[in-house]
Amino acid sequence: MNKFRTISIVFSMLALIGFNSCDDDDVESPGAAIVGPGTVYTRITANGNLTSLEAALKIATGDLPNILEGTGPFTVFAPTDIAFNSFAESVGYITTDDITAGEALLADSNLDLDVLSQILTYHVVSGTMEASSFTDGTTLTTLSGDDLGVIVTADGDVQIQDATKVGQTNPVSTVTQANNYADNGIVHFIDKVLLPEAAIEALNFDTRPTLIEWAAGTEDLSLLASALDKAGLADAIAALDTARVLAPNNQAFEDLFDALGDDYSSLDDFDNEVEISLLGEILLYHVLPPANASIDLVVGPAVTLLEDNLVDVIADGTGFAFGDVTATTANTITAGIDAKNGVVDIIDKVLLPQSALDFIALLGSDDLATTVTSSPQLSILAEALTATDLADAFADITNVQDTTATNFSYHMPATVFAPTDAAFTDLFTALGPDYTSIASFDTDEEKELLSEILLYHVVAGKIASADLEAGMVTTVSENDIEIISVLGTDNFVIGDATNDVNANITTPDVMARNGVAHIIDKVLLPKSAIDFINDME
8 A cells, every 4th residue: 555545544544533532521632542641731731722821830930840740640720811811901911902911911021930830839739630529618739838629519510719719709710621631630721810818918919809799799689680680780880990889689679579569570570671771770779989089978868870869878876778769768788898899788678769669650550451441431442442452452552562571661652542432423423324333343344444543543652741742643553643733722633634623632641551541522534534434425
């Protein structure tokens, strides 16, 4: 056989072995099967995601590459380049177009190489420990002489906790790629640079959690953390230079759900744009920005991040309580928790701005269908809605419903011009002796006409009488009506396609959850109705 063909076949076989092996981190590489996996240092230098670790090992004091080439065995927790960049940024280095933060740190001529060595040896433990051998709660002693903690999550993830541990934030490092075997040990890739106590002190590293970390890492604030995520505010809170956050505990949120009613049992029920926007307003009402460069509390009204809203700071003898637009104050459970970018006070009530009270009142009000059908002088309109299957549509005629939810958005309310029973009687008279009631509309053509007439009375948007303006308005039926100002008065009449008799508003501003009804004394007729009447003659 041709020697070049033989070599080609060998390389092809090796390639196939490699392709079939790369999906399993616990299986040695094809090269390892032939020449051995090399040392833990070899495994580090051979991986393109550990270049910062490799560079750090080379420049740190103590000849660390030579140590990791030794007999061992060693278990190495290897921070990835992304982890090194995050660490470098946390101690003040920045990423530019030319260099990453990690590279900038390692290129700094003032870098304390002894401290760097302390950090790196803190990532090395004697022995060969596979990921499956780690037990939750175990303490590992590193080559630096300091301890690491082991956490095994319910999902089986292995996490390593260093000296920056704070119970509320649990800033752990997670093993992202386990069991990279070597002749003298094993390497596990991790997503955070681990810091021993000595390095924390030498770097003056601020181990305090941020405001958002306090929320995310405190069990009794888990609903607050979820609410911040849902409202899209987590990044904004994390970016605050300094602020005081009044943090409602989980029970406070449960009490809020109860106040909102049966349709709200969890944050999942905030399932449309209006509700999520309201949730955001409520949360921002709990953030007090610095006043005069201080975030200390002072008795009296405090301006919130939600513009034009005030939280009342009240001295209660032992500390502070907080008042909103309701009669119930929020008591402080835990005060003055120090965060990297501010202060957290855990409170026992979700504070409510006026917009939240308005929403609660809105939830308790009737929709347009109920409002219309419950009025004695609108009984024929109610009958017409039922006959045309529009009763449900009238409830939220212009709203967009989330098909996965039970609630409407209330975001696009409607205005209904509601004809009285007398107005319908006049319509029947105009149509002739064959039309004495809604039941007379008994053919498909007549029901379609009746439906078009009813939708001709509905305009998108909640327009109170004080907001009426003269001009043409397009109805839900896509036909125009005319709002006509009565000369010399503040009143308006409504013109339709008849162009002769206008409708007077006899009772304005009958408010509903999703809009407003104005009771009128004439059934408005679109062009299609005029044509129908003319064809009857």
